[in-house]
Amino acid sequence: MIIIAPHVKLGTKCNNSANNNYEWDPSYVDEVVRHVMKPANYNIDPDRVFGTGISLGAKGIWDYALAFPGKLAGLAPFSGNAPIENICTLKGVAVWAFHGQADGIIPPTGGTTRKGQQTVVEAINNCIKPPYLPAHLTLFEAKGHNGWDQVYDRTSGYDIYEWMLALKKNNPNNYKPMVNLGSDKSFLIPKHPLRLHSFTYDPNGNITKYTWQKISGPAVSFTNGKPFLQIKPTTAGTYHFRLTVTDDEGNTNSDEIKINILSSTTAPEVTELRLYDGKNKADLGPITFNKVVNLNNYNATLLDIKAITKNLIPQSSSVRFEIDHNRNFNTMNDKVLTATYPNYTIGQQNHKFFVPFVDEYTVTATAYSDRLSTKPSISYQVTLSFTRGTQAMDEAKSTSENVEKRDEATLYPAPAAKGEVVFQSDKLKGGESLKLIAPTGVVIREYEIANHQKQIPIDTRGLKTGIYFLQVNYHDKIVTHKVLVQNE
Known part of the structure; x- marks a missing residue:
């Protein structure tokens, strides 16, 4: 890939901090695109040009796509918004949009002259002449106005590069489905079942079949035919599983994961997850498997989940949280912990990151020996549900x-x-x-x-x-x- 990052043009009003209306002028962006596309400058396939951007940059790339819909094969915008009056002109542009479910800066739905990306994606798919590929939205659960770092560095499991490399402009050929199981995990022998969620996506259809296979490891029963793997291992060892997904055109793809089960450890570990009331700064007790929490009893915007840890290195170690297949969506390290936020939690004990909806969540917290490490240590996991108590x-x-x-x-x-x-x-x-x-x-x-x-x-x-x-x-x-x- 050749990656080009246009800047705001020198001398324009967006460059002047005293008169900044926060705009990337599509015509100026197109100057860069046309320069890059000249055969004398770079060898670019005109059917494989993509746009991506975050927040204000997402707004800019939506505006560019609407101004020049024939230039792009696809869009991967994060936490942006767009006008929808002419959104159906993008019927030839593949779209995979990302947005935080709890984004309070640019909400995923609604808006006045510009709509959040959840509304935009829905509008594209409801055009009289639908797009050649359905527009796709990934909502980051328990996420605000952020989440792009973990997609761009591939730790989230949403591989936009695999998606881009498979696409060509206006080419509706059969695409194989995408599947990701995340990084290998290590747990102490659990007292309750473990649930490993998959992320799956078929650009031009639907996933119709999930087939789990145990490749190696001790004997254990497991679910099959579902997008998640549920097991309750009772023996230490490495459990190696493969998930093969099949789409409605018969195309398949697979991913594998190893689950290391230990009887004891001296490594950094998360030993427990507990519910926390950020409003009253009260510990609400351990989260048991399949715990049901009635949101009518709490201020949902201030509920949080905190990790209890062991063997972590002060001022160095970190804890990274996942919800379902939203991987590495939030990281807490010791350098963030203060008297105000003394615990490893999903939302720093406030409503900035974690707002539970009526839903079921599988929460996994993983200890890391260093806040910049890519090698996970010991995880702990629970599955719980939030209801309104009807x-x-x-x-x-x-x-x-x-x-x-x-x-x-x-x-x-x-x-x-x-x-x-x-x-x-x-x-x-x-x-x-x-x-x-x-x-x-x-x-x-x-x-x-x-x-x-x-x-x-x-x-x-x-x-x-x-x-x-x-x-x-x-x-x-x-x-x-x-x-x-x-x-x-």
Whole structure:
């Protein structure tokens, strides 16, 4: 790749701090692009030119793309916004946008003349003539106006470079799906199951199959057919797993991970995760596996999760947090710890980084011997849920915990796209019922299964963005699945 970073043109009003209206003029940016594209200067494939930028730079690259939609093969903007009046002119530009779910500077939705990127992506995909590749949005869970460093340096698991290298302008050919399991992990023998989440993305379709395979290691039972691996190892050793994903065109891709289970250690480690009330500076106790926290009892913007550590080196060691497949999204090191923020926490005991929504989270905290180290030490992990405490949701959660592990059903795409999500299960015989339940507990959709019907499209049009519950009433049990809807 050749990487070009245009600066604001000398002498323009953006360069003058006394009269700064924060603009990259698209025509000035295009001067740089045209210079780079001259054959006498560089050997550039005109069908493989991409734009990326952060915050104000994301705003600038959206403006450039809208002014010169024929110049770019794709966009990877972070935490930006754009006008949407002419957004459908980008139907020939691939888009993978990134935004913090809790971004208070440029919210992912809404806006006046310019809209946050969650709204922009939705607008692109709803054009009368849809884009040749669906625009894709990655929301950073528990993240504010940041997150780009971990994508650019590849520690987040979102490989935008793999994405760019696979694309050519207006080329809708079959693309193999992307899959990432993150870095290898080390744990002491856990008292509860471990859950390793995958990040998967198919640029021109959907992931329809997840196949986990244990390559080596001690005997252990594990989940299959789901985007996460759940195991409860009881023996020390190295457990080596591979995930192969298949898309709706039959293309496959794989990634592998090694899980090192230790019986003891003297290395830096995280020994426990605890819930913390940042408003009252109160420790709310340890987080047990599948703990349910009712947000009605707290100020959600000031809840936090802190790591208890051992064998860390003062003024050097660090703790890095992950949520689900959002990897290395926040790092705390001893040099950050002060009397105001005395603990390793996701959000520095305030609402800047971590705002829990009604959802289920798998939180992994990993100790590092040095704040700049790339070699992880010992991790600790829990899976917990935040609810608003309605009866329907509590029942759904309880049902899901008890019987979901016996259900091989699939919901795709995730999140729901183009106003629809498909429920698929080979266990359907006919006569079953499906209920789509809102976060408030209200049933908003109901379906009856016909004989021999194995796939049921679920209508998500008009629903607000959020987590919904799909309750499946089999003849012998009830199973509840989560459905992520992004419509706003």
